[in-house]
Amino acid sequence: MDHKNIIYVFIDASNLWQAQKAKRRFLDLGKIAKYVKNVFEGTEIKVFYYTAFPADGMRSYSIDPRFRFFTFLNKNLGFEVRKKKLKQIRISDADGEHVIEKGNMDVEMTIDAMFYIDKYDSAVFFTGDSDFLALITHLKRSGKKVYILSTKNNISEELRTGGDGYTDLLLIKENIWGKELAHRVKK
Numbered sequence: 588m589d590h591k592n593i594i595y596v597f598i599d600a601s602n603l604w605q606a607q608k609a610k611r612r613f614l615d616l617g618k619i620a621k622y623v624k625n626v627f628e629g630t631e632i633k634v635f636y637y638t639a640f641p642a643d644g645m646r647s648y649s650i651d652p653r654f655r656f657f658t659f660l661n662k663n664l665g666f667e668v669r670k671k672k673l674k675q676i677r678i679s680d681a682d683g684e685h686v687i688e689k690g691n692m693d694v695e696m697t698i699d700a701m702f703y704i705d706k707y708d709s710a711v712f713f714t715g716d717s718d719f720l721a722l723i724t725h726l727k728r729s730g731k732k733v734y735i736l737s738t739k740n741n742i743s744e745e746l747r748t749g750g751d752g753y754t755d756l757l758l759i760k761e762n763i764w765g766k767e768l769a770h771r772v773k774k
Contacts, residue, residue: 615762637696715741
């Protein structure tokens with residue numbers, strides 16, 4: 588290959604979680620990075636992983652393993668991990684008052700995609716959110732190749748058809764899956 592094809596990958600962890608639940612297996616993120624580099628013929632690859640996490644004391648279980656996982660992604664796989672605490676929002680509806688948690692990382696993903704636009708040739712987004720269509724359209728107008736990986740039940744039609752290609756994670760034939768997804772045992 589004579590020309591460079593630097594690939595930047597933007598992974599929305601909540602979108603991956605939907606794929607993992609559907610497959611009942613964890614994605615092996617090291618394998619998925621190699622898969623992306625091979626399939627899209629990358630000469631270099633940089634992966635960003637976006638996630639929100641609960642504040643201390645918000646869960647009946649320890650979230651320490653999650654932070655060890657973030658460290659593994661960064662130190663062992665070289666991923667840039669972007670994380671923030673889930674926000675708690677009080678809402679009132681017909682069922683009364685309750686708290687919902689929000690951890691949307693769309694703005695952070697967009698900022699990185701735009702900030703680094705001169706550093707990559709191809710962008711791969713692991714998301715299904717139609718809000719990214721404007722960003723993807725802009726990147727394509729800027730001469731970038733843009734690919735979307737998601738699942739059929741978690742992708743908007745606009746996003747599925749808006750990039751240079753779409754791949755359903757559940758239909759990938761290569762071995763990109765890790766261990767079986769087990770439910771947390773309630774104490």
